[in-house]
Amino acid sequence: MSLLQPFNEEYFMKQALAEAKKAYDADEVPVGAVLVVKNQIIARAHNQTELLTDVTAHAEILALSSASSYLGSKYLPEATLYVTLEPCMMCSGALYWSQIGKVVFGAADEKRGFMRYGKEILHPKTTIAYGIMEEECSALLTSFFEKKRKMKSIT
């Protein structure tokens, strides 16, 4: 990490990955997100669908709600969301409504990710970047589902 630019995309994705690890430890599908405005993290969240018994409690939704509450604004055109996995249709739909400035994701999700429908799922003003720390983000998910399969085969 350069001293001249300490807050680069990898730095924030590492923070999102730290959130994903909290989900892993809590036996939730390990996806994490941080929401950043002017190099400041204003919301952190990880998937809590099991804890909250709520399919809508994805990291992205929780981070959006938290950030809007903090800023007092439904719209987040100045914000960037860093999330370890490509957002699903629900989350990309929410990101559309928020008019978020930028979305950066790590691992791709070919099955349930929004990119199969094209980037027009997001707001026209939203820019997208992906593949940041893809291997680390993906490895955590792979490890989680392997653990789950082993647990199932034992019981």
Place this chain on the structure above:
Amino acid sequence: MSLLQPFNEEYFMKQALAEAKKAYDADEVPVGAVLVVKNQIIARAHNQTELLTDVTAHAEILALSSASSYLGSKYLPEATLYVTLEPCMMCSGALYWSQIGKVVFGAADEKRGFMRYGKEILHPKTTIAYGIMEEECSALLTSFFEKKRKMKSIT
């Protein structure tokens, strides 16, 4: 309404419309929803994006969260959602994850509704019905946006 079948689709859509009217009165985009299991309404909600400063606070999302909390289950295969407007991508993505049994909507939303991407946005087990009380559901939305335009032209 027949005495033999008091709880038909129109009955539940009227309840969803009553929720939409609460949104209208609160100066929110007037969309309402009820979630029904075995002819019992287990959740009622209306759009509260302004009140909660949260783009994710659509009627459908609030109804899903409430119903899952009440039933103690993330999945709602026995439930039917009645909603006055065709769900958006965010809400249909959430409905997908919930594996909801059936979705019934009133007015179509050609711009932001999920049907433009096809019904595979919902879970393969979810059935869909639409056009129930379409005119009433649509008229409330038209009236709301006309009121908004008039207010804008005065200020």
